[in-house]
Amino acid sequence: MGYDVHAVRARFPALAAGFAHFDGPGGSQVPDSVAAAVAATMTSPLANRGSVTAAERASDEIVLAARCAMADLLGADPRGVVFGRSMTALTFDLARTLAATWSPGDEVIVTRLDHDANIRPWCYAAQEAGATVRWAGFDPRTAELTVADVARELSSRTRVVAVTGASNLLGTRPPLPLIAAAAHERGALVVVDGVHLTAHAPVDVAALGADVYACSPYKFLGPHCGVLAAAPDLLESLEPAKLLPSPDTVPERFELGTLPYELLAGTTAAVDFLAGLDPDASGTRRQRLTASMAAVERYEDGLRRRIEEGLARLPGVTVHSRAAARTPTLLLSFPGRDPHDAYRFLAERGVNAPAGAFYALEASRRLGFGDRGALRVGLAPYVDDGDVDRLLAGLGEFLSGP
Numbered sequence: 347m348g349y350d351v352h353a354v355r356a357r358f359p360a361l362a363a364g365f366a367h368f369d370g371p372g373g374s375q376v377p378d379s380v381a382a383a384v385a386a387t388m389t390s391p392l393a394n395r396g397s398v399t400a401a402e403r404a405s406d407e408i409v410l411a412a413r414c415a416m417a418d419l420l421g422a423d424p425r426g427v428v429f430g431r432s433m434t435a436l437t438f439d440l441a442r443t444l445a446a447t448w449s450p451g452d453e454v455i456v457t458r459l460d461h462d463a464n465i466r467p468w469c470y471a472a473q474e475a476g477a478t479v480r481w482a483g484f485d486p487r488t489a490e491l492t493v494a495d496v497a498r499e500l501s502s503r504t505r506v507v508a509v510t511g512a513s514n515l516l517g518t519r520p521p522l523p524l525i526a527a528a529a530h531e532r533g534a535l536v537v538v539d540g541v542h543l544t545a546h547a548p549v550d551v552a553a554l555g556a557d558v559y560a561c562s563p564y565k566f567l568g569p570h571c572g573v574l575a576a577a578p579d580l581l582e583s584l585e586p587a588k589l590l591p592s593p594d595t596v597p598e599r600f601e602l603g604t605l606p607y608e609l610l611a612g613t614t615a616a617v618d619f620l621a622g623l624d625p626d627a628s629g630t631r632r633q634r635l636t637a638s639m640a641a642v643e644r645y646e647d648g649l650r651r652r653i654e655e656g657l658a659r660l661p662g663v664t665v666h667s668r669a670a671a672r673t674p675t676l677l678l679s680f681p682g683r684d685p686h687d688a689y690r691f692l693a694e695r696g697v698n699a700p701a702g703a704f705y706a707l708e709a710s711r712r713l714g715f716g717d718r719g720a721l722r723v724g725l726a727p728y729v730d731d732g733d734v735d736r737l738l739a740g741l742g743e744f745l746s747g748p
């Protein structure tokens with residue numbers, strides 16, 4: 347049967363508004379089952395996690411189910427799955443916690459390809475600890491971040507290498523297993539920003555070499571919260587600042603305050619939805635997720651190629667997403683034209699493809715786009731050929747205009 351985009355689209359109530367959504371990398375639309383899971387949690391008896399009342403047990407089950415769902419999605423251990431407000435908040439907390447173990451002269455590596463959420467928390471943490479931040483660059487002509495770019499910054503003092511699984515600006519997928527191997531050889535931890543990658547490809551945190559992997563369900567059809575996955579042993583070895591009466595167990599000791607149970611129920615529903623995207627897949631949820639995310643990857647790559655072919659026929663478009671391995675995310679500029687004009691022009695025609703730097707500020711600056719960025723075309727499982735036609739027609743009209 348294969349990937350059925352019509353059946354997928356039918357599950358997204360927001361698509362009835364008629365917009366073509368190329369804004370998925372900023373946050374995806376949500377299927378009916380995710381919204382229903384959030385609503386069902388909020389209209390059921392609610393209590394904090396516990397074991398005495400039915401409401402307490404329900405919250406507990408929601409948390410444990412969400413840890414298992416995220417573990418299946420990432421190939422992680424559910425006992426090392428931490429939930430939080432956002433990937434940004436989780437990374438700030440982790441950086442502060444790790445920095446408490448650093449000494450002056452220690453080093454942390456960040457990359458100019460990364461979203462600021464995997465850069466600035468490390469800069470603040472390094473400053474507090476008297477550690478040094480070392481910057482790995484990338485080649486703006488090829489959009490590649492190579493293992494050599496990172497390896498040349500490594501030393502025996504490197505404590506953390508913070509690197510993206512995929513750039514939310516360019517789509518570039520750095521060679522994580524090689525980068526991780528080089529980092530591990532020096533005894534450094536590898537902290538991967540998986541926010542953009544998780545939405546577009548099967549993920550196996552161990553195969554990637556990630557000691558810590560952070561992502562955000564609202565980028566993969568779920569609600570607005572953040573997730574961090576690490577080996578339980580690593581989390582056991584860390585002592586985050588926490589309230590005295592809150593649990594000291596792992597992963598709870600990393601979860602500040604009361605968890606958003608309704609969003610965790612929605613996260614599980616999103617993972618279950620993803621697992622069903624390949625209707626031919628069978629086996630465990632992990633196996634169905636791996637097959638389904640591979641199906642999403644193939645489907646989105648097909649759309650991406652159609653867009654690239656269409657763009658090649660338009661005069662005055664430069665595509666900056668050129669890495670050999672990448673997600674279907676295209677960064678476009680229009681020499682002599684303001685990408686923000688294209689953004690507004692398309693929006694008036696019901697095509698959502700925003701312009702900006704999307705918090706990948708260092709990358710945007712390195713590409714020569716400063717803080718204003720360029721136009722980003724992103725894909726999601728519900729984007730179809732009709733959407734692509736509208737995008738290409740809109741851009742064609744924009745480029746032939748004054």
Ligand SMILES: Cc1ncc(COP(=O)(O)O)c(C=O)c1O
Pocket residue numbers: 371372431432433434435461463464510512513514539541542561562571572704705
């Ligand atoms: C690659 C990447 N990393 C990190 C983030 C930040 O995620 P959150 O909004 O959960 O803090 C984003 C959000 O756009 C992103 O695209």
